[in-house]
Amino acid sequence: MHQTNDMADSRGAAMPADNVDNGLYGQDILSVNQFDRKLLEYILDVGDEMRALVRRFGKANLLEGKILANLFYEPSTRTSSSFQAAMLRLGGRVIAINEVKYSSVTKGESLPDTIRTLESYCDVIVIRHPETGSAQTAGKAARIPVINAGDGAGEHPTQALLDLYTIADELKRLDGLKVAMVGDLKYGRTVHSLTRLLRNFEAEFAFVSPEQLRMPDYILDELKADNHTYAEYEDVHEVISDVDVLYVTRVQRERFPDPDDYERVKDFYVIDPELMAKAKQDMTVMHPLPRVYEIDTRVDDDPRAAYFRQMENGMYMRMALLAAVLGKA
Numbered sequence: 001m002h003q004t005n006d007m008a009d010s011r012g013a014a015m016p017a018d019n020v021d022n023g024l025y026g027q028d029i030l031s032v033n034q035f036d037r038k039l040l041e042y043i044l045d046v047g048d049e050m051r052a053l054v055r056r057f058g059k060a061n062l063l064e065g066k067i068l069a070n071l072f073y074e075p076s077t078r079t080s081s082s083f084q085a086a087m088l089r090l091g092g093r094v095i096a097i098n099e100v101k102y103s104s105v106t107k108g109e110s111l112p113d114t115i116r117t118l119e120s121y122c123d124v125i126v127i128r129h130p131e132t133g134s135a136q137t138a139g140k141a142a143r144i145p146v147i148n149a150g151d152g153a154g155e156h157p158t159q160a161l162l163d164l165y166t167i168a169d170e171l172k173r174l175d176g177l178k179v180a181m182v183g184d185l186k187y188g189r190t191v192h193s194l195t196r197l198l199r200n201f202e203a204e205f206a207f208v209s210p211e212q213l214r215m216p217d218y219i220l221d222e223l224k225a226d227n228h229t230y231a232e233y234e235d236v237h238e239v240i241s242d243v244d245v246l247y248v249t250r251v252q253r254e255r256f257p258d259p260d261d262y263e264r265v266k267d268f269y270v271i272d273p274e275l276m277a278k279a280k281q282d283m284t285v286m287h288p289l290p291r292v293y294e295i296d297t298r299v300d301d302d303p304r305a306a307y308f309r310q311m312e313n314g315m316y317m318r319m320a321l322l323a324a325v326l327g328k329a
């Protein structure tokens with residue numbers, strides 16, 4: 001979407017009166033940096049409403065007649081199916097392009113041309129792509145809202161929003177938290193987005209990673225610029241007893257130029273019941289999933305293990321975001 005605050009639809013027609021100018025209406029969602037605290041509080045509230053709606057009725061017809069194009073150039077289980085389920089539960093429909101190899105992309109079609117095609121059939125586009133910045137490119141090409149569902153090692157804003165919703169739901173607060181992020185902080189787009197998003201709150205960060213997988217400097221510089229406290233560690237034992245949120249990530253094998261480098265770090269961290277015994281009682285363990293080696297399945301029954309609830313919350317937050325960008329929240 002290259003026009004902002006446009007109160008007309010892409011063909012210039014006036015919007016029906018029930019479209020709400022909520023700050024997200026007609027907008028792309030490309031980076032968490034476009035959210036301020038007020039907008040976050042609003043979208044978390046809409047997420048709550050969506051959860052209540054699903055639990056009570058299972059569905060609504062808020063987005064009846066609307067079509068989502070779900071364009072995935074990279075593998076996905078949760079993000080792709082939760083966006084689809086979100087659209088279907090709100091009465092909309094979905095064109096799912098998961099196998100780009102069967103689309104004209106394999107004939108050499110450019111991303112802007114693919115986007116121009118989809119926007120002539122749909123009302124909103126969700127895109128996941130291996131290149132950082134690709135969602136921005138798609139957003140520029142489209143007149144309809146584009147939602148970034150992960151652009152390479154860049155950002156994953158909708159994941160960060162569902163992570164925020166989960167923290168609020170599990171811990172009942174968003175300020176004064178000590179947040180440890182563990183694992184692949186270099187290539188992990190979820191931790192990039194979540195760190196940036198938490199700058200809207202009072203948070204203290206512990207970044208735990210092997211030296212090769214440290215949090216990128218551009219994110220650390222942003223934290224310094226607004227006086228957020230952070231420290232970097234290699235050993236998770238140094239922080240475990242102190243944290244409110246333990247956010248664990250998978251080592252992103254697909255982003256390693258050299259497979260041997262991946263082998264060296266792939267099982268650097270394993271969160272197990274012995275480690276959890278050292279953690280506070282009122283803390284939460286999160287993971288964007290999929291997990292590979294990094295959380296022992298014996299942790300799953302620990303009441304502090306929130307990752308499956310977190311995954312469920314993804315659908316509520318994506319319902320909220322779709323409704324918001326389409327002016328129905």
Ligand code: NCD
Nearest residue numbers: 078079150190250288289290
């Ligand atoms: C994450 C992603 O794709 O960045 N998955 C997800 O969307 N839940 C994390 C990952 O793949 O490790």
